Amino acid sequence: MKLIGRILIILGVAWLIVMGMNWLRMQNMLPINPDTARSERFVDGERREGFMRPGRGFGEFGERGERHFEEPSLDGVGDMLGTLVKIGIITGIVVIIDRILRSTSQRMRRSAMFGES
């Protein structure tokens, strides 16, 4: 019973977040709208090979990517590795900063102790 209650709380909070997002969207308070979304996707498509071939106009955008990743392909390994590298870089930077801060605070503590004695 307790477990079901907790699951319902999690789902309830998630539901509230989704409703909030939808409200923001309806009020046009999100920094995106269908026009920006379309232009951004079009630029992205021009840049990325296979996503949308150059030369296809906006009229064909409706069918954007219908087939482009329907079938599994090893071409997408780069996307996965890219995400892994991004996470690795962020983690690495934060871990290094954390270690520097810790060692600095330890040195300050030590110097304060020696200073007192």
Place this chain on the structure above:
Amino acid sequence: MKMKQNWINFLIDGAMFLAFLIATAPRLSGLTIHEWLSLSLAAAIITHLLLHWTWIISIGKRLFTKTTWRSRLNYLLNALLFVSFTVTIATGILISREALPLLGITMARDRTLEFLHHQASDITVLLLGLHVAIHWSWIMGMLRRIIPVRRASRSVAVSRQMEGANQ
């Protein structure tokens, strides 16, 4: 008991991380796997939250009173990660082209939602990096239990030194 719980957490978190990596590459997995894997990731997130329920409640209760800044930062980061995951999964469900139609539900296509889905997943990658960084020492501790490379090499070096001293 505590160690067993740690292993369960480590295995679930590792599986979730792997699933997330695959889910961020729909060209690799194909759209069907991308959608179903993401839905199972949503279930895994709920499991993850249930496993850490005590921490969520205890830190949540004393978030504005007596707790460390590190815990506060961790709590805030986890809350943001939950929001970004929720937005990513919700928009993913709304723009689904494989999973939902299979269940007989079809939604009108919305480019804003597609764009939001991509933006939210990018933010999730960033927040996940920070989440991993905060738990880095725990992750490394668990990995050292699986691959005790350093300890083994140290013990070999020590035994060699002892052999040299005996000779």
